[in-house]
Amino acid sequence: MTQSITIRRPDDWHLHLRDGDMLRAVLPHSARDFARAIIMPNLVPPVVTGAQAAAYRERIMAALPEGADFTPLMTLYLTEDTDPDDVARAHAEGLIHAVKLYPAGATTNSASGVSNFDKVAPVLDRMAEIGLPLCTHGEVTDSEIDIFDREAVFIDRVLDPIRRAHPNLRVIMEHITTADAADYVRSADSGLAATITTHHLVINRNHILAGGIRPHYYCLPVAKRETHRLALRVAATSGDARFFLGTDSAPHTDGAKLQPCGCAGCFTAPNTLSILAQVFEDDGALDNLEAFTSLNGPAFYGLPPNETRITMRREAPQHPSSIDTPDGPVTVFDPGFDLHWTS
């Protein structure tokens, strides 16, 4: 039996670090295992301009533990008023690595997102020209569309039209949850990729709803039926360069999760690598773990893979079940099985 695995240091291509006390509480958990992360801009207010991204980057750097080796890769939150010149400038400075599209109202802190997609066409044209990728929260928000269908409908109604209108735009479908999305990504030869979260490889909708409601498994896009989870496992463990890790680690205090109307998001930063090693081992794909966590993402973003390596050992890890913050505890995602890989 394999006792250790050595891989290039992983990156996280979709991460919520929040701000202030929460930032200081969660950042060490990502910085321990990941060299770089694409930092989501859905703060309140959102990170819309290059100047705001530069200031947020400073706050992240200031919150890093002594000696940590972690580089935040900043993103801008796309609004109908986003200025193409500001985006191009922030990209040219090396500050931002993507722009994030949230359909208005789709998820946590997305009120300033896009309703009229025609209004963002000039920004998307400029991004295509300069090679700056668009990250999408791929769900429509129409109240008449069933929540379990919102990703598949987004592909037909929003994503495919955007890609036809901007054929050179590089797009990352974030946190995909369906076989439909995996198939759509495979249908493109280039310029399209997807991130997959840790939790969507582990839970299906039964975990949220059967035998009692489990708010800590509620995230967006919501986990789908088992056939979709299995399709994501195939995509993630295949080694296919179009799929890579974006944990979507999205911390909310227990007070905010355990409510009549609780927040969406799973906090997976502390135990993601332990869970992934086990998922890949269970699927007989340990050899493809490095492609998913450390190679495919940088290749799509046009960055070199990390030079340093980490070794994971077959040993029961010591992860906390929750972490403390000044605003209250944040529960760590429970995969529902014992872990036996330590990073």
Ligand SMILES: NC(=O)N[C@@H](CC(=O)O)C(=O)O
């Ligand atoms: N994934 C989630 O359920 N929540 C994210 C937002 C997002 O990525 O959609 C958050 O910011 O809390």
Ligand SMILES: [Zn+2]
């Ligand atoms: Zn999202």
Ligand SMILES: [Zn+2]
């Ligand atoms: Zn997210």
